[in-house]
Amino acid sequence: MSEVVLPALGESVTEGTITRWLKKVGDTVAVDEPLVEVSTDKVDTEIPSPVAGVVQQIMVQEDETVAVGAVLAVIGDDAATAPAAPAPAAVETPAPAHAVEAPAPVAAPVAAPVATTPAAPVIPAPIPAVATAVVAAPVAAPVAAPVASMSTDNESDPNYITPIVRKLAHDMGVDLTKVRGTGVGGRIRKEDVLAFGSSAPVASVPAVAAAPVVASPLRGTTEPMSRLRKVLAERAVASMQSSAQLTTVVEVDVTKIANLRKAVQANFVAKTGVKLNFMPFFTLAAAEALQAHPKINSSVDGENIVYHGTENISFAVDTERGLLTPVIRNAASLNIAQTAQQIAELADRTRNNKLTPDELSGGTFTLTNTGSRGALFDTPVVFLPQSAILGTGVVTKRPVVVTDAEGNESIAIRSMVYLALSYDHRHIDGADASRYLTDVKARLEAGAFEANLGI
Numbered sequence: 481m482s483e484v485v486l487p488a489l490g491e492s493v494t495e496g497t498i499t500r501w502l503k504k505v506g507d508t509v510a511v512d513e514p515l516v517e518v519s520t521d522k523v524d525t526e527i528p529s530p531v532a533g534v535v536q537q538i539m540v541q542e543d544e545t546v547a548v549g550a551v552l553a554v555i556g557d558d559a560a561t562a563p564a565a566p567a568p569a570a571v572e573t574p575a576p577a578h579a580v581e582a583p584a585p586v587a588a589p590v591a592a593p594v595a596t597t598p599a600a601p602v603i604p605a606p607i608p609a610v611a612t613a614v615v616a617a618p619v620a621a622p623v624a625a626p627v628a629s630m631s632t633d634n635e636s637d638p639n640y641i642t643p644i645v646r647k648l649a650h651d652m653g654v655d656l657t658k659v660r661g662t663g664v665g666g667r668i669r670k671e672d673v674l675a676f677g678s679s680a681p682v683a684s685v686p687a688v689a690a691a692p693v694v695a696s697p698l699r700g701t702t703e704p705m706s707r708l709r710k711v712l713a714e715r716a717v718a719s720m721q722s723s724a725q726l727t728t729v730v731e732v733d734v735t736k737i738a739n740l741r742k743a744v745q746a747n748f749v750a751k752t753g754v755k756l757n758f759m760p761f762f763t764l765a766a767a768e769a770l771q772a773h774p775k776i777n778s779s780v781d782g783e784n785i786v787y788h789g790t791e792n793i794s795f796a797v798d799t800e801r802g803l804l805t806p807v808i809r810n811a812a813s814l815n816i817a818q819t820a821q822q823i824a825e826l827a828d829r830t831r832n833n834k835l836t837p838d839e840l841s842g843g844t845f846t847l848t849n850t851g852s853r854g855a856l857f858d859t860p861v862v863f864l865p866q867s868a869i870l871g872t873g874v875v876t877k878r879p880v881v882v883t884d885a886e887g888n889e890s891i892a893i894r895s896m897v898y899l900a901l902s903y904d905h906r907h908i909d910g911a912d913a914s915r916y917l918t919d920v921k922a923r924l925e926a927g928a929f930e931a932n933l934g935i
Contacts, residue, residue: 482531484553486546489520490837496520497545497707498552507535509555516552521711523837524801533557545707641668642800647694652677670800719864723780724905727859728913731898732920734875736927737761738895744933751935752817758897759795759849760819762872764932765923766847767791767811773916775908776901777845779865785907794843794866795823797830798852804830807843815934850900851875857898867908870920873898 486496496518503509503516514526515535537554540546641656645668649656652673659676661668705713719725741756748756770777774787791812794805806826808819829835846866850858851874860871875897882892899920903913 481536482533482555483551484515484527484530484555486518486548486550486552487527488548489518489523489525490841493520493548493837495545495547498540498542499524499707500542501538502526503529503535505535505538509533509535519707520837521708523835523840524708524833527552529555531555644800645670645673646697649673650694651691715863716861719862723862723864725862725902726905726910726913727900727902728910728917729857729898729900730914730917730921731896733880733894733925734758734761734897734927735895737924737929738875740927740929744935748817748820748933748935752821754820754824756816756820758872758875759823759847760816761924761929762849762870762899763793763795763808763811763819763823763847764814764816764929765920766845766870767793767814768923769916769919770845771812772919773912775912776868776903776916778867778907779844780867780904780907781865788844790844792842792844794846795826796846796848797827799831799833801833803848804835804840805843805846806830806835806839807841809842815932816929817934846870847872851897857900859900860902862902862904864904868901868903868913871900871902873900 489496497520498516499519500517502514509515509529509532511530511532512528515529516527518525518527533555534557535553536556539551539553546552646656648654648670649659654673654677656668656673659668659672660666661672663669663672737758741758745756748754770791775785777788777791779786779788790810793808793811795808796803796805806829808814808822808826811819814822826835826839844866846860846863846869848860848869848871850860850871854874857873858871860869862869875895877893877895879891880894880896881889882894883889899917901913901917
């Protein structure tokens with residue numbers, strides 16, 4: 481008989497909530513086969529079985545929260561050793577067709593440090609992540625879906641189809657009944673729709689035809705908050721009540737960066753394997769300016785202000801489960817290529833739920849690309865203990881007044897972007913924020929990043 485315990489899932493994680501059992505009493509399980517889904521305040525993941533055998537007992541039921549090291553289940557050699565009256569396994573009930581994952585939080589930074597996780601047995605096998613169904617959530621950042629019945633075969637379960645996947649399938653002309661899901665319990669994921677669409681003929685749609693509005697299956701329904709959503713809600717309210725938040729916005733001409741991207745894009749992709757977009761430039765400029773403006777990269781601790789010694793940039797990633805914020809550590813010391821590679825790698829693992837809680841912790845400042853869906857700018861919320869968050873709007877071309885070296889003015893087409901800095905007004909004044917944004921603006925408008933490309 482072997483006990484399966486809740487492993488240590490990160491330095492600051494002390495407990496977890498059982499969201500769904502993937503096996504029931506009497507089921508056979510192989511080594512490293514996913515046994516149960518667990519949600520923490522930082523990440524959702526699957527716990528694999530450390531041994532092969534038959535599930536004899538399930539000690540913790542769904543929706544129960546237990547500490548790290550608690551026994552979750554007992555696995556024996558065969559079904560014959562199972563007790564006559566085993567503890568009741570989690571009852572599986574069919575989920576309504578509208579059951580979907582929780583909506584995305586707003587660019588939530590990493591949670592404040594908590595007490596060190598108590599020593600506990602750790603499952604030796606690596607913990608595979610739950611396959612995502614979009615965020616691809618925060619910090620911040622990932623969210624357990626409402627409990628739904630598990631498929632018993634390889635056919636896709638329509639109860640696991642999220643609105644985003646439905647819309648993607650609709651836009652691609654993909655019939656979801658013909659798509660085989662590869663997610664947990666046969667869930668159809670975005671990757672499944674994309675893979676099917678690339679190999680199957682797609683109905684042609686006239687270029688001028690506007691996509692019809694697709695009614696969300698959430699209309700008129702009710703669903704419980706996930707554990708992560710509850711934690712984020714509490715932290716958002718606590719941050720707004722405990723700090724005085726203010727936002728300052730500047731407009732930046734990034735035409736020189738746009739031209740540099742065009743000039744080096746092919747060579748950059750060939751040498752790094754990733755595409756060069758604006759985010760690495762924004763990240764480097766923001767991190768460099770933090771070195772000169774430590775108030776923006778600080779935290780309030782009682783009556784003290786703690787100025788951080790490194791620039792650890794949390795950045796928001798849009799996933800099917802919400803916005804999550806992995807951390808780029810020592811961002812000011814990285815070149816553009818290194819930053820671009822880290823953003824691409826961390827974003828990919830975030831969307832596939834393969835991050836560890838520690839990779840979502842330790843951020844001292846947050847960068848959120850609010851323009852990724854076309855927004856000019858917003859007023860992002862600062863999550864304690866951080867003191868500031870920078871939102872980058874959409875980069876768009878428009879006519880602006882420019883002045884040449886001789887002072888002559890003219891109207892030209894330029895690539896423009898809004899930068900919005902939200903900050904804790906308890907210890908950061910508007911002048912502090914403006915000085916920081918002015919330095920970021922100057923660095924970006926100069927566009928002198930050739931020496932920082934790293935290729």
